[in-house]
Amino acid sequence: RTETVDFGNAEAAADAINAWVKEQTQGLIEKLFQAGDFDAQTRLALVNTLYFEGKWQYPFPKDATQDAPFYLERGETRQVPMMRLSERLPYLKGEGFEAVALPYGEGDYRFYLFLPDKGRTVADLRQQLTPENSGKWLGAFRVVQGSVQMPRFKIEAKYDLKSPLSALGMGVAFDPDRADFSRIAEVAPERLFIQKAIQKAVVEVDEEGAKAVAATGITVGVTSVPVDQFNMVVDRPFLFAIVHQPSGAVLFLGVVRQPGA
Structure with missing residues (x-):
């Protein structure tokens, strides 16, 4: 599912994503993102959920x-x-x-x-x-x-995945000068890069x-x-x-x- 949000309004963007996460996890995870997780460089948020009962x-x-x-x-x-x-x-x-x-x-x-x-x-x-x-x-x-x-x-735990993912060989994806996600979206002269990777588990x-x-x-x-x-x-x-x-x-x-x- 793809949805357009305005990251310029960080609070509204966080609320929209968190509402989807809450629905997908049957209410167990109510808040994945805070408004402070987004800034002027944010262009895209990739969110995945796994639910087991x-x-x-x-x-x-x-x-x-x-x-x-x-x-x-x-x-x-x-x-x-x-x-x-x-x-x-x-x-x-x-x-x-x-x-x-x-x-x-x-x-x-x-x-x-x-x-x-x-x-x-x-x-x-x-x-x-x-x-x-x-x-x-x-x-x-x-x-x-x-x-x-x-x-x-x-x-309940929340993890910053940047360090472990970088250690596994994904460091380039977090580099604003070297990351190449042009197949997702072409935003030249800017580059898309992974700004933050977080996981929350309950x-x-x-x-x-x-x-x-x-x-x-x-x-x-x-x-x-x-x-x-x-x-x-x-x-x-x-x-x-x-x-x-x-x-x-x-x-x-x-x-x-x-x-x-």
């Missing part, structure tokens, strides 16, 4: 949710709504962490939750999360009977499932311990991923350090 294959019973402590990395404790589920689920006991997979619907999508062992941090786990290790981990889960206690949560998880939207190391062995049963209490910061099982594509990847409503 999954219902758990095995919903958490709402009457089982109770407040329980969640231990933050800086030593503080918060009381959070802790959901509880007993079911046969894909589980992995790895080296320095444990993980569970919660399937959505028919199972084509899964929510993977990786919990560092007590005494370890999410930063330790992220060092282990190399492409090689993640592939091994996902293939090592085994379905066993167990129980999971995990918090309801909603996280992930919300409750007893029924998850909603997720986005508007845009060290190699360690995959040693796993066979288990017949597990009891996983997610009462400290953890890492999660929403994965499309048939392709292995990771739709969302994030860290929850403090659950929020």
Whole structure:
């Protein structure tokens, strides 16, 4: 969809784009741009959204949710709504962490939750999360009977993508003297260039499932311990991923350090 806006009226332009983003993300992202994101050089805004809503294959019973402590990395404790589920689920006991997979619907999508062992941090786990290790981990889960206690949560984050995109080889696109987007529009003697690249993501998880939207190391062995049963209490910061099982594509990847409503 292409729409003409007047970037000379930055507030009206931001409102028009944000209204479209809000509609596409079912209201989860209400404001992607601020008026201050546009200036006299702004000629074009490219906006993309991704919306995911999954219902758990095995919903958490709402009457089982109770407040329980969640231990933050800086030593503080918060009381959070802790959901509880007993079911046969894909589980992995790895080296320095444990993980569970919660399937959505028919199972084509899964929510993977990786919990560092007590005494370890999410930063330790992220060092282990190399492409090689993640592939091994996902293939090592085994379905066993167990129980999971995990918090309801909603996280929201906004990222400036200029540095990572430049590091991936897109630096020229941000250079007003070298960028070439003449096939999009010819504005000679000016040049079109990418002025700013931002992404905002929201992930919300409750007893029924998850909603997720986005508007845009060290190699360690995959040693796993066979288990017949597990009891996983997610009462400290953890890492999660929403994965499309048939392709292995990771739709969302994030860290929850403090659950929020």
